[in-house]
Amino acid sequence: MDISTISQEVLSDTSAFHKDASANAAVLTMAESAQIMRTMLSSIDLEELSSDYYTILSAKLPCTSIKLAFADQVLRTGKSKSQSRIMKISIYYGHPFGTPQHAQLAYSFSRVLTPVQRKLLSEMHSIFAMSLRHALEYYRISQLATKDMLTGLGNRTNYDESVSKLISICKRNNDAFGLLVFDLDNFKLVNDRFGHQEGDEVLIAFSAILQNCLRDSDHAFRFGGDEFCCLLIDSNAAANKRVAQRITSSIEKHPMFIQHGVSSSVGATSFLPNDNARSLFERADNALYKAKNAGKNLFIAA
Secondary structure, eight states, rough: GGGGOOOOEESSGGGGGGTSSSSOOOOSOHHHHHHHHHTTTTOOOOOHHHHHHHHHHHSSSSSEEEEEEEETEEEEEOOOOOTOEEEEEEEESSSSSOOOOOEEEEEEEEOOOOOOHHHHHHHHHHHHHHHHHHHHHHHHHHHHHHTTTOOOOOOHEEEEEEHHOOOOHHHHTTEEEEEEEEEETHHHHHHHHOOOEEEEEEEHHHHHHHHSSSOOOOOEEEEEEEEEEEEETOOHHHHHHHHHHHHHHHHHHHHHHHHTTOOOEEEEEEEEOOHHHHHHHHHHHHHHHHHHHHSSOOOEEE
């Protein structure tokens, strides 16, 4: 059952947690609060932080899961049951002089909480929320540092981090992955004839094509200008070519690319056991160079 159909209450602040409590005395001891605080301050990683919090929470309350929704991400810890009681909490974070960022934390309980349990949840949530806001802001800033601002794709820094991790995983597990490098043919003419604003629209349209043609497990990046690349997880030469053809076919049918006479040259390669990040990229980039020199709008694998 989708949790949106389950009994819910939406809380705007922690005071609503214990609105029925008859006493204001703290439920947690000072030692317990300090221990929870130390655990929550031990990590800035959102997934690890949520997991640690859920472990503490579920040991004290009948909590079956927590779900954190923020930006374009959703983190779930535990497993919500069909008859769960859902409590949703809005959390705002970000620089006080900037645009407030919004996240939502959904608690799932196996039964209705007593007033004392609600008070306990309020105290635990207050401790968690302080660390959570710091982790959310850290995530927001790190995303800004690794995202291309125009297209929303990963930037060169993000690519370098991603390919290094992939190489380590593949060497350890004897796996492979594919790399596609793209250059838009005749793109400079768009900027020269119609201005950079129209050129930006072409770049945005191309990034959308990449995202639509890739699997969720694959990654697309923009290095700047009209240089793009994709990392294809668990891919081989044949799969690399299929994905590239799917992308170039979408370009050939797109009205904006038809209007401006823009196509794409593609260089491709697959990870080899003796590769490093530099050798892998150079091989794909050399293939792209050959495609451009051979007449453009071509796919060449190396």
